[in-house]
Amino acid sequence: MNTAVVLGRYIPLDSPVHRMDPRAKIAAMFAFLISLFIDVGFIGYAILGVIVFAGVLAAKLKPSYIWRAFKPMMIMMVFLMILNFYAIRTGYVMFSIFGWNIYSDAVFQTLYIVLRLLLMINATTLVTATTKPMDMTIAIEDLLSPLKAVGFPAHDVAMMISIALRFIPTLLEESQRIMKAQASRGVDLEEGKFMEKIMAILSLIVPLFVSSYQKADDLANAMEARGYDPDAKRVRYRRLKMRLSDWMLVIGMNLVLAGIIVLKVVL
Amino acid sequence: MNVLEIKDLHFRYDEEEVLKGISLSLEEGTYTSVLGPNGSGKSTLAKLIVGLLEKESGSIKLFGEELTEKNVYALRNRIGIVFQNPDNQFIGSTVRDDIAFGLENHCVPHEDMDPLIDEFAEKVSMTPFLDTEPTKLSGGQKQRVAIAGVLAMSPEILIFDESTSMLDPEGKKEINELIRSIHKERNITIISITHDIEEAAWGDRVVVIDDGKVAAEGTPAEVLSDAKTLEAHRLELPFALEMRNALKKYGVQVKPCLTIEDLTEELWQLRSAK
Amino acid sequence: MAITFRKVNFIYSEGTPFSYHALKDIDLNITLGKVTAIIGATGSGKSTMVQHLNALLVPTEGEVEVGDHTIKAKAKNKNLKDLRKHVGLVFQFPEYQLFEETILKDVAFGPKNFGCTEEEANQRAKDALKVVGIPDDYYDRSPLDLSGGQKRRVAIAGILAMRPEVLVLDEPTAGLDPAGTKSMMQLFLDYNRKAGNTVILVTHNMDQVLKYCDEVVAVKDGRIAAHTDVKSFFRDPSIMEGTNMNPPFIIRFEELLKEKGFALKDTYGDPDSLAKAISKEMKR
Numbered sequence: 001m002n003t004a005v006v007l008g009r010y011i012p013l014d015s016p017v018h019r020m021d022p023r024a025k026i027a028a029m030f031a032f033l034i035s036l037f038i039d040v041g042f043i044g045y046a047i048l049g050v051i052v053f054a055g056v057l058a059a060k061l062k063p064s065y066i067w068r069a070f071k072p073m074m075i076m077m078v079f080l081m082i083l084n085f086y087a088i089r090t091g092y093v094m095f096s097i098f099g100w101n102i103y104s105d106a107v108f109q110t111l112y113i114v115l116r117l118l119l120m121i122n123a124t125t126l127v128t129a130t131t132k133p134m135d136m137t138i139a140i141e142d143l144l145s146p147l148k149a150v151g152f153p154a155h156d157v158a159m160m161i162s163i164a165l166r167f168i169p170t171l172l173e174e175s176q177r178i179m180k181a182q183a184s185r186g187v188d189l190e191e192g193k194f195m196e197k198i199m200a201i202l203s204l205i206v207p208l209f210v211s212s213y214q215k216a217d218d219l220a221n222a223m224e225a226r227g228y229d230p231d232a233k234r235v236r237y238r239r240l241k242m243r244l245s246d247w248m249l250v251i252g253m254n255l256v257l258a259g260i261i262v263l264k265v266v267l
Numbered sequence: 268m269n270v271l272e273i274k275d276l277h278f279r280y281d282e283e284e285v286l287k288g289i290s291l292s293l294e295e296g297t298y299t300s301v302l303g304p305n306g307s308g309k310s311t312l313a314k315l316i317v318g319l320l321e322k323e324s325g326s327i328k329l330f331g332e333e334l335t336e337k338n339v340y341a342l343r344n345r346i347g348i349v350f351q352n353p354d355n356q357f358i359g360s361t362v363r364d365d366i367a368f369g370l371e372n373h374c375v376p377h378e379d380m381d382p383l384i385d386e387f388a389e390k391v392s393m394t395p396f397l398d399t400e401p402t403k404l405s406g407g408q409k410q411r412v413a414i415a416g417v418l419a420m421s422p423e424i425l426i427f428d429e430s431t432s433m434l435d436p437e438g439k440k441e442i443n444e445l446i447r448s449i450h451k452e453r454n455i456t457i458i459s460i461t462h463d464i465e466e467a468a469w470g471d472r473v474v475v476i477d478d479g480k481v482a483a484e485g486t487p488a489e490v491l492s493d494a495k496t497l498e499a500h501r502l503e504l505p506f507a508l509e510m511r512n513a514l515k516k517y518g519v520q521v522k523p524c525l526t527i528e529d530l531t532e533e534l535w536q537l538r539s540a541k
Numbered sequence: 542m543a544i545t546f547r548k549v550n551f552i553y554s555e556g557t558p559f560s561y562h563a564l565k566d567i568d569l570n571i572t573l574g575k576v577t578a579i580i581g582a583t584g585s586g587k588s589t590m591v592q593h594l595n596a597l598l599v600p601t602e603g604e605v606e607v608g609d610h611t612i613k614a615k616a617k618n619k620n621l622k623d624l625r626k627h628v629g630l631v632f633q634f635p636e637y638q639l640f641e642e643t644i645l646k647d648v649a650f651g652p653k654n655f656g657c658t659e660e661e662a663n664q665r666a667k668d669a670l671k672v673v674g675i676p677d678d679y680y681d682r683s684p685l686d687l688s689g690g691q692k693r694r695v696a697i698a699g700i701l702a703m704r705p706e707v708l709v710l711d712e713p714t715a716g717l718d719p720a721g722t723k724s725m726m727q728l729f730l731d732y733n734r735k736a737g738n739t740v741i742l743v744t745h746n747m748d749q750v751l752k753y754c755d756e757v758v759a760v761k762d763g764r765i766a767a768h769t770d771v772k773s774f775f776r777d778p779s780i781m782e783g784t785n786m787n788p789p790f791i792i793r794f795e796e797l798l799k800e801k802g803f804a805l806k807d808t809y810g811d812p813d814s815l816a817k818a819i820s821k822e823m824k825r
Contacts, residue, residue, distance in 0.1 A: 181630075186625060199650075205640075225317050228368070228372050304721070503723075538823055
């Protein structure tokens with residue numbers, strides 16, 4: 001269960017990366033991801049690899065943690081490799097397994113994709129692992145706020161995300177409780193006929209839905225009673241501050257992006 | 268001065284008539300307990316007062332002003348309410364953020380927020396937990412945070428809608444003591460909706476609501492010693508009064524007391540007088 | 542049939558940074574055919590303990606014996622369904638487990654899962670609904686349209702319809718008004734007194750313990766702090782120290798009177814016997 005939620009989980013440590021402005025981290029991440037999709041061969045991946053590796057070191061994250069985030073992707077990779085080895089028949093024959101010729105392009109193509117995915121997961125995990133969900137929400141609100149001009153409800157979206165985040169543990173607890181309560185009434189998710197299984201699933205979903213609805217109702221009342229008005233102006237308590245190092249990260253990452261674009265044009 | 272005046276208030280929920288003409292007035296700075304069985308309409312009344320529901324007919328006057336759609340936000344700034352379920356009213360991701368939520372809505376200047384948060388966290392003894400997430404707090408602690416959140420907006424009326432009913436005895440005691448200390452220190456008018464007859468013995472007035480109507484009203488001594496009325500509305504006698512009735516059977520006559528402390532004193536004096 | 546805990550330890554999320562040792566070397570023998578209260582502060586481990594009774598939780602160490610079933614640590618425990626048929630567990634706020642289209646179907650859901658025929662399950666459901674006081678013109682209504690108190694009673698009927706020999710209740714009266722509380726407690730008492738079943742009640746309410754229970758198990762920090770009959774439990778105030786519990790009013794009242802020099806004899810924890818004792822003292 002613990003490995004499943006590694007992707008996107010916040011790891012509370014004290015590091016320079018943790019202390020950075022989440023907006024800078026998100027902006028840098030986007031520059032990084034764009035760079036990643038400009039194909040300049042292995043040299044590009046080497047540069048980006050060094051950057052993300054430096055980031056992981058600075059964030060004091062254990063490599064094993066990044067590896068765990070990567071693990072669920074493994075099956076997909078293997079599948080992709082088999083598909084590529086089967087489908088791509090260009091380049092020279094590198095080697096052969098059981099009489100099946102593997103072409104060089106298939107190997108390089110697979111390697112490209114694997115590297116790209118690895119770097120992508122690495123970079124996003126680096127951001128989510130070093131940023132509190134709450135700060136992430138605020139950063140998203142700030143980054144989306146220019147869209148308010150065209151009527152995009154940036155604030156509402158941020159409020160929705162933060163409430164969803166706040167209630168995930170509560171709902172998990174609730175679903176555990178409902179599962180146990182129904183197990184006490186003889187619900188068995190593993191055995192039984194098809195119809196019985198449908199009933200078993202219903203016996204979990206309906207109560208969870210009812211209780212979530214009740215919670216949402218209570219929450220709406222509590223928010224309104226404390227003066228929340230989605231259309232009114234609010235003064236936000238949590239504020240983010242861009243420092244010199246944050247600007248340097250954003251500028252630096254964009255310079256890398258520019259460099260890679262230049263490289264692409266030159267090659 | 269009456270801070271709250273309700274006249275002939277009706278409310279309907281779909282087909283069902285929940286409130287059938289409630290009239291009630293509260294004087295500034297008083298502590299009123301509202302008693303009544305489940306489904307009597309007490310929580311509905313609380314939601315109507317803070318404008319979370321809309322009345323069918325009748326009148327609700329807050330601070331001398333009729334509550335309407337237009338002034339509901341302005342009047343709501345002056346009333347705080349703490350609900351029953353500690354989990355479902357915790358909005359922020361930490362204690363600090365939750366206390367800040369109301370301040371944010373009321374557009375309190377940013378530089379004033381931290382001092383206010385600190386002050387009210389201190390008031391409810393939650394200072395060590397300012398950066399704690401709600402999942403790591405007990406029910407009683409969450410309710411204390413909810414109280415800090417509403418107190419920070421300096422309300423003139425505070426409503427507790429069964430705020431202790433989901434707590435363990437320790438949590439109940441904490442919250443009740445907190446409510447009483449708030450009432451004593453600040454001149455806030457308090458409405459406490461409860462099932463707990465012993466809780467109602469404390470305070471200035473008791474209102475019994477049943478079947479959408481005011482069934483009885485008066486001082487705790489008047490209402491809580493009226494066994495017939497209490498029984499008719501599915502409520503129990505406070506223990507000290509139940510004891511008084513038992514004593515009467517064995518020929519010991521005492522005057523009605525609401526608490527066991529008073530009853531002990533009364534018995535002791537009776538015996539000493541002999 | 543017997544209910545026995547032998548050296549039971551339970552650790553939540555063992556081997557992770559969030560691990561939590563909830564039960565520590567629990568040795569316990571719950572007397573059958575009685576009403577036993579399990580008391581303790583929030584987080585003391587009492588809810589964890591009762592979830593071992595129908596194997597919703599399996600000990601990390603030690604074993605739990607319930608009738609013919611023995612649930613052992615680190616073993617593949619079979620036939621849990623049969624155990625759950627005999628031990629009915631009602632969770633806190635059970636109204637949240639209702640899900641069927643009609644009240645009757647919801648109450649019959651448990652018996653059907655445990656192998657009753659449709660007809661038999663419906664009959665049991667009707668019997669159980671009668672016991673909890675839901676009239677028969679309600680049978681075809683949706684359980685979700687009921688009031689809070691009625692929902693609670695339907696949910697409890699859903700467990701009673703399984704006819705468990707052991708009925709475990711986790712704070713069944715939380716949030717109910719005094720009249721609702723009283724009738725519900727009477728119902729559990731009848732389930733024990735009339736049908737001879739075992740009732741285990743997790744509660745914070747000491748007045749309930751005094752009025753309705755035979756034995757008390759006090760849990761503190763994951764250990765059994767006391768296991769005794771109700772009378773001796775309330776006679777020794779030191780047991781309750783540190784459990785965050787308030788003694789019942791009548792016990793506190795008796796204590797207050799004793800402090801004032803009243804000599805009270807032959808009191809049984811009810812207003813009547815206490816009033817009698819006081820009257821004797823007054824005439825002295």
